Amino acid sequence: MDVETESLGEFEFECGESIELDVAYETYGDYTGDNAVLVCHALTGSQHVAGHGEDKGTSGQAAAWWDDVVGAGKAVDTNDWFVVCVNVPGSCYGTTGPASENPETGEAYGPDYPPVTVTDWTRAQRLLLEIIGVDSLHAVVGGSVGGMNVLEWAKLYPDFVRKLVPIATAPRLDSQCLALDAVARRAILSDPNYQGGRYYEGDPPDDGLALARQIGHIMYLSKHSMEEKFGRRAARKDPSDDAYVSEDPTSRFFPYRDVESYLDYQAERFTSRFDANSYLYIMRAMDEYDLAEGFDDDGDALAAYSGETLVVSFTGDWHFTVEQSEDLVESFRDAGVDVEHHVVESDYGHDAFLVEPEKVGPPVKEFLEG
Amino acid sequence: MDVETESLGEFEFECGESIELDVAYETYGDYTGDNAVLVCHALTGSQHVAGHGEDKGTSGQAAAWWDDVVGAGKAVDTNDWFVVCVNVPGSCYGTTGPASENPETGEAYGPDYPPVTVTDWTRAQRLLLEIIGVDSLHAVVGGSVGGMNVLEWAKLYPDFVRKLVPIATAPRLDSQCLALDAVARRAILSDPNYQGGRYYEGDPPDDGLALARQIGHIMYLSKHSMEEKFGRRAARKDPSDDAYVSEDPTSRFFPYRDVESYLDYQAERFTSRFDANSYLYIMRAMDEYDLAEGFDDDGDALAAYSGETLVVSFTGDWHFTVEQSEDLVESFRDAGVDVEHHVVESDYGHDAFLVEPEKVGPPVKEFLEG
Numbered sequence: 056m057d058v059e060t061e062s063l064g065e066f067e068f069e070c071g072e073s074i075e076l077d078v079a080y081e082t083y084g085d086y087t088g089d090n091a092v093l094v095c096h097a098l099t100g101s102q103h104v105a106g107h108g109e110d111k112g113t114s115g116q117a118a119a120w121w122d123d124v125v126g127a128g129k130a131v132d133t134n135d136w137f138v139v140c141v142n143v144p145g146s147c148y149g150t151t152g153p154a155s156e157n158p159e160t161g162e163a164y165g166p167d168y169p170p171v172t173v174t175d176w177t178r179a180q181r182l183l184l185e186i187i188g189v190d191s192l193h194a195v196v197g198g199s200v201g202g203m204n205v206l207e208w209a210k211l212y213p214d215f216v217r218k219l220v221p222i223a224t225a226p227r228l229d230s231q232c233l234a235l236d237a238v239a240r241r242a243i244l245s246d247p248n249y250q251g252g253r254y255y256e257g258d259p260p261d262d263g264l265a266l267a268r269q270i271g272h273i274m275y276l277s278k279h280s281m282e283e284k285f286g287r288r289a290a291r292k293d294p295s296d297d298a299y300v301s302e303d304p305t306s307r308f309f310p311y312r313d314v315e316s317y318l319d320y321q322a323e324r325f326t327s328r329f330d331a332n333s334y335l336y337i338m339r340a341m342d343e344y345d346l347a348e349g350f351d352d353d354g355d356a357l358a359a360y361s362g363e364t365l366v367v368s369f370t371g372d373w374h375f376t377v378e379q380s381e382d383l384v385e386s387f388r389d390a391g392v393d394v395e396h397h398v399v400e401s402d403y404g405h406d407a408f409l410v411e412p413e414k415v416g417p418p419v420k421e422f423l424e425g
Numbered sequence: 426m427d428v429e430t431e432s433l434g435e436f437e438f439e440c441g442e443s444i445e446l447d448v449a450y451e452t453y454g455d456y457t458g459d460n461a462v463l464v465c466h467a468l469t470g471s472q473h474v475a476g477h478g479e480d481k482g483t484s485g486q487a488a489a490w491w492d493d494v495v496g497a498g499k500a501v502d503t504n505d506w507f508v509v510c511v512n513v514p515g516s517c518y519g520t521t522g523p524a525s526e527n528p529e530t531g532e533a534y535g536p537d538y539p540p541v542t543v544t545d546w547t548r549a550q551r552l553l554l555e556i557i558g559v560d561s562l563h564a565v566v567g568g569s570v571g572g573m574n575v576l577e578w579a580k581l582y583p584d585f586v587r588k589l590v591p592i593a594t595a596p597r598l599d600s601q602c603l604a605l606d607a608v609a610r611r612a613i614l615s616d617p618n619y620q621g622g623r624y625y626e627g628d629p630p631d632d633g634l635a636l637a638r639q640i641g642h643i644m645y646l647s648k649h650s651m652e653e654k655f656g657r658r659a660a661r662k663d664p665s666d667d668a669y670v671s672e673d674p675t676s677r678f679f680p681y682r683d684v685e686s687y688l689d690y691q692a693e694r695f696t697s698r699f700d701a702n703s704y705l706y707i708m709r710a711m712d713e714y715d716l717a718e719g720f721d722d723d724g725d726a727l728a729a730y731s732g733e734t735l736v737v738s739f740t741g742d743w744h745f746t747v748e749q750s751e752d753l754v755e756s757f758r759d760a761g762v763d764v765e766h767h768v769v770e771s772d773y774g775h776d777a778f779l780v781e782p783e784k785v786g787p788p789v790k791e792f793l794e795g
Contacts, residue, residue: 166674
């Protein structure tokens with residue numbers, strides 16, 4: 056494994072604004088000329104897709120988030136495949152993002168960072184691959200907004216890639232997800248510490264970011280898995296152990312629940328590893344993604360792609376539904392693409408693509424090797 | 426119609442704390458000795474269940490929230506039934522609540538208000554009915570947490586009521602709803618204006634309350650109805666018209682969406698009519714409600730009730746699901762209660778009991794008269 060950063064020079068974003076952009080990436084395995092697999096990370100993930108027994112000092116999805124799927128002898132076998140993963144522009148794991156220093160001011164970009172899109176991510180990945188000498192991709196694989204990133208490859212660079220694996224994703228978010236994401240953004244924006252996005256010299260808007268993450272976290276779990284995991288059980292600890300908010304006056308009679316304790320604990324872990332502006336920017340990139348943009352429809356957007364596709368979806372996922380994946384499969388068919396749809400029976404919700412590697416790995420392995 | 430307030434004197438809450446409690450209520454129709462129907466309002470509703478062409482100066486659910494169902498010649502016909510609706514303790518429409526003056530301090534109760542339960546609501550309703558001379562109920566009808574209030578009547582006062590109509594409700598919330606409600610409470614608590622609940626002399630925690638309401642609002646709509654109503658359309662107005670938060674830096678490239686505009690507008694209306702502490706207290710009463718508490722199970726809790734029951738549920742409701750109503754119906758059967766389950770086909774989500782009166786009214790009418 057190598058962790059590297061490359062400069063893309065002056066990079067013009069889709070919005071028309073330009074900055075000097077460095078991108079952080081990792082590679083696994085050896086490049087043989089035709090074995091490159093690009094893995095696209097999800098919203099709060101990083102380029103650190105798999106570990107090698109080392110502690111990278113990150114946590115959550117940033118800590119070897121697909122270590123059970125990618126590696127030597129694993130489903131995406133790094134003995135066979137040269138795996139590349141790039142931290143997307145807007146994120147905060149090494150690629151120039153809102154928390155990075157703006158060379159013109161000597162301060163963090165903050166709200167001066169360009170509004171970023173999934174198209175920008177895809178273009179940055181393509182430029183990075185050129186720099187490191189990769190001139191075609193055997194496959195692009197990714198889940199959630201990383202799956203949107205996969206779809207964008209078929210749309211922007213249809214001749215560059217032979218196989219696509221969009222997982223737990225959709226050509227665009229529906230209104231319910233847009234609404235929940237909008238509330239999450241408002242939670243950050245209405246935190247007085249947000250300071251119009253220029254909070255890097257003071258206290259960051261952690262309360263707002265915690266709320267935003269908790270909303271997201273609930274979206275990633277299924278109703279059923281939450282009921283199984285937490286039910287209505289009281290936590291075995293005191294709110295002061297986890298809760299990030301001041302005391303609720305009703306808590307003098309009612310319990311602190313396990314599900315609250317879990318969400319509070321996860322939120323605290325998250326705020327220590329993620330930048331609030333990055334969350335705003337890349338969540339917005341996800342919200343704004345629309346495969347059909349600039350085309351008549353999704354099938355039209357995919358029409359130039361002539362490789363193969365494996366769509367993977369999860370029955371318990373209410374964020375990116377099986378029905379949305381079915382529609383996506385139809386669009387690939389309309390575009391004349393050889394496509395399979397693998398529906399995973401799972402209670403876990405959207406998170407299943409991360410927490411049930413044993414259900415995701417085998418179909419992906421077979422498809423990459425087939 | 427009469428709007429009245431009665432003093433219940435010193436009222437001891439389930440938590441053991443006591444305050445002087447006034448309750449606000451309205452009645453419709455004439456009492457004949459055996460025709461009283463208690464209607465229980467939902468989370469942010471009021472005693473003003475139906476209007477008489479008058480403007481009450483309230484909005485949202487507080488403005489004659491079931492005017493299409495209750496009234497002369499309507500499904501709950503006030504020519505036949507003497508309808509009573511009581512503002513629940515903890516709310517802010519006339520019944521003593523957190524925003525009311527504490528006579529001991531001359532200031533609002535705020536966080537000194539007793540943590541309140543659905544049991545307290547039910548006991549307060551019973552005391553009020555005694556005071557106004559109602560010594561039995563033909564029926565208790567209510568939706569959402571008002572439906573929990575209905576169930577509590579069967580548990581606390583099984584001989585006082587002959588018919589129950591719990592609508593769009595459940596014997597207890599599941600873990601997903603608890604989690605979303607917990608995040609909503611954290612939004613209020615983490616607003617610096619909350620000031621430990623003593624904000625009545627300053628600016629109220631409207632940003633937090635707006636976030637809390639937006640989370641709730643999304644829970645009341647269905648995925649399908651949101652997609653139909655808003656899709657991904659951009660709003661035809663500027664964020665400054667509605668948005669209650671400072672500008673999102675990504676908004677210089679991306680649109681303000683219709684669904685955001687709707688949620689912002691609704692949140693602003695809500696914060697102007699509702700008290701943040703009331704929202705905390707009564708949401709917590711809903712979260713903590715558990716029909717089986719103190720009994721072996723739900724059937725055991727209902728065993729002393731010998732009247733009839735009509736359970737109404739809605740196919741698009743993901744907050745209080747049809748499955749939860751099926752379980753409730755089973756529990757009534759276990760308890761030997763004559764019970765029907767009316768499942769309404771609806772895309773509207775939890776809100777259907779308010780916004781599709783034409784689907785709710787007829788079965789309720791038939792059941793009350795049958």
